[in-house]
Amino acid sequence: MDNAYLIETIIKVVVILLIFSALAGIGTYFERKVLAFMQRRLGPMNVGPFGLLQVGADGIKLFTKEDIIPTNVVGPIFKIAPVITAATAFMAAAAIPFLPSFELFGHEVHPIVADINIGILYVLGVMAVGLFGPLLGGMASANKFSLLSAARAAAVFISYEVVTGLAILAPIMMVGSLSLIDFNNYQIEHGWIVWSQPVAFVLFWIAAFAETGRTPFHLIANDHEIIDGFGTEYSGMRWGLFFIGEYANMFFISFVIPILFLGGFGDGSVLGAVALFGKMAFFFFFFLWTRAAWPDVRPDQLMWLCWKVLMPVAVINVVITGLVMMF
Amino acid sequence: MMEQFNNRNISDNGYFLVDIVDYPTTGWGKFKRAIDRTFKLELFVGLWVVLREMIKFDIHTISYPEEKMPIGPRYRAVHEMKRLWESDTERCIGCGLCEKICISDCIRMDTRIDEESRKEVSEYTINLGRCIFCGYCAEVCPELAITHGGEYENASDQREHFVDYEAMLTPMDVMKQNAQKEFEGFGAITPHEDERVKKTPLAY
Numbered sequence: 001m002d003n004a005y006l007i008e009t010i011i012k013v014v015v016i017l018l019i020f021s022a023l024a025g026i027g028t029y030f031e032r033k034v035l036a037f038m039q040r041r042l043g044p045m046n047v048g049p050f051g052l053l054q055v056g057a058d059g060i061k062l063f064t065k066e067d068i069i070p071t072n073v074v075g076p077i078f079k080i081a082p083v084i085t086a087a088t089a090f091m092a093a094a095a096i097p098f099l100p101s102f103e104l105f106g107h108e109v110h111p112i113v114a115d116i117n118i119g120i121l122y123v124l125g126v127m128a129v130g131l132f133g134p135l136l137g138g139m140a141s142a143n144k145f146s147l148l149s150a151a152r153a154a155a156v157f158i159s160y161e162v163v164t165g166l167a168i169l170a171p172i173m174m175v176g177s178l179s180l181i182d183f184n185n186y187q188i189e190h191g192w193i194v195w196s197q198p199v200a201f202v203l204f205w206i207a208a209f210a211e212t213g214r215t216p217f218h219l220i221a222n223d224h225e226i227i228d229g230f231g232t233e234y235s236g237m238r239w240g241l242f243f244i245g246e247y248a249n250m251f252f253i254s255f256v257i258p259i260l261f262l263g264g265f266g267d268g269s270v271l272g273a274v275a276l277f278g279k280m281a282f283f284f285f286f287f288l289w290t291r292a293a294w295p296d297v298r299p300d301q302l303m304w305l306c307w308k309v310l311m312p313v314a315v316i317n318v319v320i321t322g323l324v325m326m327f
Numbered sequence: 328m329m330e331q332f333n334n335r336n337i338s339d340n341g342y343f344l345v346d347i348v349d350y351p352t353t354g355w356g357k358f359k360r361a362i363d364r365t366f367k368l369e370l371f372v373g374l375w376v377v378l379r380e381m382i383k384f385d386i387h388t389i390s391y392p393e394e395k396m397p398i399g400p401r402y403r404a405v406h407e408m409k410r411l412w413e414s415d416t417e418r419c420i421g422c423g424l425c426e427k428i429c430i431s432d433c434i435r436m437d438t439r440i441d442e443e444s445r446k447e448v449s450e451y452t453i454n455l456g457r458c459i460f461c462g463y464c465a466e467v468c469p470e471l472a473i474t475h476g477g478e479y480e481n482a483s484d485q486r487e488h489f490v491d492y493e494a495m496l497t498p499m500d501v502m503k504q505n506a507q508k509e510f511e512g513f514g515a516i517t518p519h520e521d522e523r524v525k526k527t528p529l530a531y
């Protein structure tokens with residue numbers, strides 16, 4: 001491993017970390033604005049023009065708040081749980097190609113930290129590890145609401161993961177590779193996978209809501225209990241890490257869906273890159289949109305949906321794909 | 328307008344029973360309901376409703392400290408003492424009815440006989456920490472002197488926030504501009520009072 005490669009990788013990692021930490025903050029701004037407009041409110045307006053500096057104010061608040069470790073919690077696990085959520089969210093970004101490769105100062109840059117040959121498996125796996133954050137955080141807390149939240153986290157975790165895996169299996173069979181770059185290149189030749197695998201697309205999209213814990217499946221941190229589920233006993237930056245992890249996850253999954261199903265960044269042109277960002281923006285907006293429009297489901301409804309509806313549909317989809325590919 | 332509210336006959340008033348189907352109990356019924364809900368695309372109706380509101384951008388927020396809702400003339404906020412329009416002297420004659428009627432005992436007044444042998448208010452305070460803003464004082468006042476104002480933004484360093492006579496009295500410069508506002512709430516003169524007034528029957 002030569003030094004140039006090492007330095008390039010470190011720069012990429014730092015750039016991705018910085019951009020997506022900032023995006024996670026700006027994501028909260030967008031969320032509040034979009035939700036407000038859909039509910040005929042104004043949203044944050046007072047800090048900076050149109051409330052844009054609200055993100056900074058929230059950041060300062062989170063960073064300077066006292067870090068309270070309640071007496072009866074399981075200390076080490078309680079402390080590490082938010083780190084797991086945030087860290088795994090960013091780790092998942094390592095295998096995502098954010099842009100087509102481009103020339104910079106006569107040097108070809110691949111905007112992907114590591115084009116590993118198990119790309120999508122790695123992304124989904126690491127994102128799944130991220131659910132240990134709510135799970136451990138809730139179990140380490142010393143109150144029943146957090147514990148119940150952790151129990152819901154486990155239920156959601158098991159349910160959607162099966163659907164995600166089976167849904168993505170059919171496209172993987174067609175592409176014959178797990179690398180996201182290969183997915184992109186396959187779609188340059190054969191057209192978007194969404195046309196040949198619409199069912200897998202919808203299933204994966206539904207599962208993405210469970211993966212990120214967004215509104216129709218926002219039952220881990222159940223807002224209806226007024227308190228914040230697993231985050232009840234957290235304060236300051238530890239709670240903020242959960243938040244950053246959730247929003248980073250939303251951004252990354254919004255990148256992964258178009259790369260898997262909607263043509264990715266295309267053939268490497270600027271237009272393709274812009275289109276990828278457009279698609280990403282749409283999926284991110286959709287996360288906010290559903291939060292304004294849809295009610296949450298109960299845990300039993302989510303499990304009913306995942307085990308009795310989505311999983312059989314995914315299996316049938318895989319079987320049909322296999323038969324079509326065989327004959 | 329009032330007739331519309333007084334009509335209690337709801338049957339032909341635009342009310343109708345919503346046709347809610349009972350929950351299915353059989354497996355087949357549940358299956359049909361799930362299929363129905365899936366392919367009717369009901370979820371997208373909700374999505375459209377919120378998107379429509381976003382596009383319309385008909386924001387109902389009032390950015391409070393900058394803009395305020397107009398409050399009704401009958402609103403009962405912190406009390407005011409009015410002056411006579413003709414002579415700019417205070418209307419209060421020190422009769423003590425407001426102190427007497429105050430159900431939370433928050434009005435305290437003291438009077439004395441002045442040099443011209445007229446009753447004059449020497450002390451007058453209202454303990455706003457006790458006041459329940461019921462409006463009885465304004466209602467009972469025979470001179471329309473103590474009324475409620477529209478000032479609802481108050482801050483105090485203690486719970487017992489007092490207002491005294493000078494603070495409540497309409498300032499002279501406001502009087503000079505003819506800017507004193509009459510209270511239109513309970514106990515005040517109604518708009519067509521002149522037509523409705525009856526002579527006192529003297530012959531019993």
